[in-house]
Amino acid sequence: MNQNHIPPTVHRTYGADDLSQAASFAGGFINFGDWRGIDLTAPTPEDRVRSQEQLYRRVLREFPEPREQLRLAEVGCGRGLGAALALREFRFAAVTGVDIHPDQIERARAVNARALATYPDRLAYTLGAADELPFPEGSLDGIYSVEAAQHFRELTSFADETARVLRPGGRLVVTTFFTSTGQDVAERLSILLGSFADGLDVAHPVDGFTADLTKVGFTTVAAESIGADVWPGLDRYLENAVPSDHWSRNFLTAWRDGLLDYYVVTAERA
Numbered sequence: 001m002n003q004n005h006i007p008p009t010v011h012r013t014y015g016a017d018d019l020s021q022a023a024s025f026a027g028g029f030i031n032f033g034d035w036r037g038i039d040l041t042a043p044t045p046e047d048r049v050r051s052q053e054q055l056y057r058r059v060l061r062e063f064p065e066p067r068e069q070l071r072l073a074e075v076g077c078g079r080g081l082g083a084a085l086a087l088r089e090f091r092f093a094a095v096t097g098v099d100i101h102p103d104q105i106e107r108a109r110a111v112n113a114r115a116l117a118t119y120p121d122r123l124a125y126t127l128g129a130a131d132e133l134p135f136p137e138g139s140l141d142g143i144y145s146v147e148a149a150q151h152f153r154e155l156t157s158f159a160d161e162t163a164r165v166l167r168p169g170g171r172l173v174v175t176t177f178f179t180s181t182g183q184d185v186a187e188r189l190s191i192l193l194g195s196f197a198d199g200l201d202v203a204h205p206v207d208g209f210t211a212d213l214t215k216v217g218f219t220t221v222a223a224e225s226i227g228a229d230v231w232p233g234l235d236r237y238l239e240n241a242v243p244s245d246h247w248s249r250n251f252l253t254a255w256r257d258g259l260l261d262y263y264v265v266t267a268e269r270a
């Protein structure tokens with residue numbers, strides 16, 4: 001797959017349907033959020049935005065200080081708010097948001113027009129795919145991705161591409177939901193969750209991804225489960241945002257049943 005071959009469900013979801021406008025999300029971000037420290041008694045749309053920003057901060061803190069020299073790319077940047085946050089709060093040398101969907105790149109440029117004007121040489125949004133990254137070999141110090149890898153058809157070429165464009169010692173940080181390993185896991189997820197049933201999300205076992213990274217030359221590959229900070233908070237928010245029988249409420253069940261979990265995967269390019 002590359003940017004000329006967007007899977008139909010991905011094309012629709014981030015094109016005409018514009019998932020960022022769904023009641024499950026808020027503020028233009030499209031991720032399930034890190035809910036640590038947020039009062040779950042009656043979470044508001046402002047809390048929802050905070051959860052999504054906190055997920056970005058959790059990922060970005062994985063790039064060690066000093067950060068001022070680091071040139072980064074985000075794969076699957078959506079509306080680009082996370083890339084702008086990265087530059088504003090973490091003071092990286094440069095951040096380029098990459099997305100496979102032309103509508104998302106257009107939205108990212110419009111939504112972040114002020115940030116683009118403030119950092120003309122340091123912030124950019126560009127079309128590109130996880131398996132065909134628009135960067136020369138060894139040109140980046142870091143790559144991160146927030147809740148996008150579940151859409152990639154397979155992760156071997158993503159691992160290959162990140163290894164190609166990172167310099168030796170460069171760091172990769174990927175957060176999203178990955179599955180457990182087991183024969184019927186994908187089938188059970190398709191029954192529980194509409195996004196797996198319609199092909200928007202792909203069941204990627206976390207062990208397979210970490211093995212791919214090791215195979216292409218990453219070292220210190222680690223997968224940290226952060227599900228306890230994601231699923232209960234998300235479900236509490238969904239309780240008021242979607243009908244009680246909406247399939248998205250089954251993410252909590254899928255996590256409790258051990259079918260999937262939310263991870264932060266980190267790795268260093270040898």
Ligand SMILES: C[S@@+](CC[C@H](N)C(=O)[O-])C[C@H]1O[C@@H](n2cnc3c(N)ncnc32)[C@H](O)[C@@H]1O
Nearest residue numbers: 029030031076077078099100101129130148151
């Ligand atoms: C759930 S959204 C996350 C957006 C953003 N990271 C956030 O947290 O707000 C996933 C994004 O990944 C993009 N995407 C899907 N498949 C991709 C691929 N193969 N390569 C690059 N981007 C992809 C989609 O177009 C979408 O904008």
